[in-house]
Amino acid sequence: MATKHHVVTRVNGEEVEFLCEARHSLLEALRETLGLTGTKEGCLDGNCGACTVTLDGRLMDSCLVLAVEAHGREIQTIEGVASPQGLHPVQQAFLEEAALQCGICTPGFIVSAKALLEREPNPTEERIRWWLAGNLCRCTGYDKIVRAVVDAAARMAEVKG
Amino acid sequence: MNDFEYRAPASVSEAVALLVEKGERARVLAGGTDLIVQLRGGRFTLDRMVDVKGVPELNQLRYDAAEGLVVGAAVPCYRIYEDELVAAHYPALVDAARIIGGIQIQGRASLGGNLCNASPSGDSIGALIALEATAVIAGPGETRSVPVEQFCTAPGRSVLGPGELLVALRLPPPKPRSGAHYLRFIPRYEMDIAIVSAGVAAVLSPDMSSFVSARVALGAVAPTPLFVTEAGAALAGKPISEESIALAAEAARQAARPINDMRGTVEQRRHLAAVLTTRALRGAVARAKGEQVNGH
Numbered sequence: 161m162a163t164k165h166h167v168v169t170r171v172n173g174e175e176v177e178f179l180c181e182a183r184h185s186l187l188e189a190l191r192e193t194l195g196l197t198g199t200k201e202g203c204l205d206g207n208c209g210a211c212t213v214t215l216d217g218r219l220m221d222s223c224l225v226l227a228v229e230a231h232g233r234e235i236q237t238i239e240g241v242a243s244p245q246g247l248h249p250v251q252q253a254f255l256e257e258a259a260l261q262c263g264i265c266t267p268g269f270i271v272s273a274k275a276l277l278e279r280e281p282n283p284t285e286e287r288i289r290w291w292l293a294g295n296l297c298r299c300t301g302y303d304k305i306v307r308a309v310v311d312a313a314a315r316m317a318e319v320k321g
Numbered sequence: 322m323n324d325f326e327y328r329a330p331a332s333v334s335e336a337v338a339l340l341v342e343k344g345e346r347a348r349v350l351a352g353g354t355d356l357i358v359q360l361r362g363g364r365f366t367l368d369r370m371v372d373v374k375g376v377p378e379l380n381q382l383r384y385d386a387a388e389g390l391v392v393g394a395a396v397p398c399y400r401i402y403e404d405e406l407v408a409a410h411y412p413a414l415v416d417a418a419r420i421i422g423g424i425q426i427q428g429r430a431s432l433g434g435n436l437c438n439a440s441p442s443g444d445s446i447g448a449l450i451a452l453e454a455t456a457v458i459a460g461p462g463e464t465r466s467v468p469v470e471q472f473c474t475a476p477g478r479s480v481l482g483p484g485e486l487l488v489a490l491r492l493p494p495p496k497p498r499s500g501a502h503y504l505r506f507i508p509r510y511e512m513d514i515a516i517v518s519a520g521v522a523a524v525l526s527p528d529m530s531s532f533v534s535a536r537v538a539l540g541a542v543a544p545t546p547l548f549v550t551e552a553g554a555a556l557a558g559k560p561i562s563e564e565s566i567a568l569a570a571e572a573a574r575q576a577a578r579p580i581n582d583m584r585g586t587v588e589q590r591r592h593l594a595a596v597l598t599t600r601a602l603r604g605a606v607a608r609a610k611g612e613q614v615n616g617h
């Protein structure tokens with residue numbers, strides 16, 4: 161029998177515990193064990209970014225992180241982006257500007273874009289494109305996504321005043 | 322993926338003991354951006370994965386004007402390019418760290434993993450060779466140091482023996498009036514593997530008119546990253562001019578022993594070896610003169 165690891169971690173601010181095998185990815189633990197299916201599976205090899213989460217505040221492809229590595233760490237997923245007050249400005253901008261079609265890439269883009277704007281509130285378009293290079297979209301052609309991020313930055317600046 | 326045992330040692334000696342016990346059936350896990358992809362792809366199976374990210378020596382990033390830079394083998398790319406001292410003294414290392422994968426990969430991928438994976442196109446390797454880095458290796462025997470240009474022995478193979486572990490990379494302090502630059506050619510702007518790459522470091526004379534010495538390394542033109550001593554030799558003592566740079570570029574072109582594959586042809590790669598050597602040399606000279614040079 162494969163050994164089970166007992167992992168205690170925080171997901172979107174809440175302490176959670178789960179059991180996993182060493183071979184299980186963080187993506188599998190989130191989706192299958194914890195039922196957090198907002199994080200998507202695309203390529204499973206680090207290229208598409210659909211599985212993007214933050215681990216201790218850093219963006220990662222959760223398909224390339226072992227679930228056991230999450231022990232004692234802090235994870236943020238797409239499920240933690242909106243607040244009880246409503247959608248995050250990045251989510252709002254994606255919706256209003258139709259920055260998605262099929263939507264499978266969207267959670268990854270939103271998690272990545274939010275992380276960018278938290279670090280750099282006013283990035284140039286070029287900077288946004290570089291930052292989002294690890295997130296692939298097969299539908300939109302990217303322009304609407306980039307515009308939504310530019311717009312979200314403006315909304316966030318307004319809120320801050 | 323088949324299951325395996327996951328161990329997270331807290332010291333180098335513990336890591337070595339865990340590796341020795343399982344020999345070929347154990348592997349080190351740093352960022353996993355090569356290892357997990359390869360395991361999932363079924364390239365091999367493992368009995369044990371030894372996660373070294375909790376070992377302090379492998380996490381250090383330390384610069385000292387007399388000693389130079391120590392980069393722990395597991396330090397991820399983002400720590401390299403976000404470190405102000407590294408950016409100030411080793412911009413060529415930043416050139417490489419900033420182009421390995423995208424932002425998610427850079428949150429995990431280490432230079433140690435890049436080197437130990439021993440890909441002919443590994444982006445940190447050319448920069449490390451140019452910067453005269455040595456690999457500090459611990460194992461069941463004595464700790465030893467190997468110049469990075471001697472580290473890779475074949476695609477995916479290195480000088481690491483059974484139970485051995487890369488602890489850190491050591492880079493000497495930059496010499497006065499020196500500069501370095503790392504560049505690669507890819508068909509897209511980002512997120513791709515080099516068709517050819519060049520890492521160059523140059524030391525200029527006190528009056529900044531000639532080359533004292535230079536080191537040139539090429540990626541993806543041979544089974545291992547290539548240290549082209551002929552290109553460096555062609556520059557020593559020569560005036561800083563396009564003619565001198567052309568001599569080094571020609572030496573690089575001749576040293577390249579590329580293959581045809583889905584990324585590029587022999588002819589294209591030879592040509593690129595010269596072009597990138599030229600550009601990287603211009604960048605290195607500009608940096609030696611204190612000018613700003615952008616990466617990618």
Ligand SMILES: Cc1cc2nc3c(=O)[nH]c(=O)nc-3n(C[C@H](O)[C@H](O)[C@H](O)COP(=O)(O)OP(=O)(O)OC[C@H]3O[C@@H](n4cnc5c(N)ncnc54)[C@H](O)[C@@H]3O)c2cc1C
Nearest residue numbers: 206349351352353354355356422431434435437443444487
């Ligand atoms: C989407 C994507 C894009 C990528 N883009 C690039 C790119 O642009 N340029 C590039 O060069 N690479 C690229 N890579 C490959 C990879 O990210 C790099 O090679 C990375 O630097 C590997 O580091 P790691 O810490 O993830 O290594 P790991 O995957 O953890 O390890 C790699 C190998 O080295 C061994 N190893 C690791 N650390 C040690 C140690 N301390 N001692 C002994 N053995 C060790 C492991 O056992 C394994 O065999 C990309 C990968 C992906 C998935």
Ligand code: FES
Nearest residue numbers: 202203204209223
């Ligand atoms: S599923 Fe993880 S990067 Fe594509």
Ligand code: FES
Nearest residue numbers: 261262297298299
């Ligand atoms: S909306 Fe379909 S992949 Fe991006």
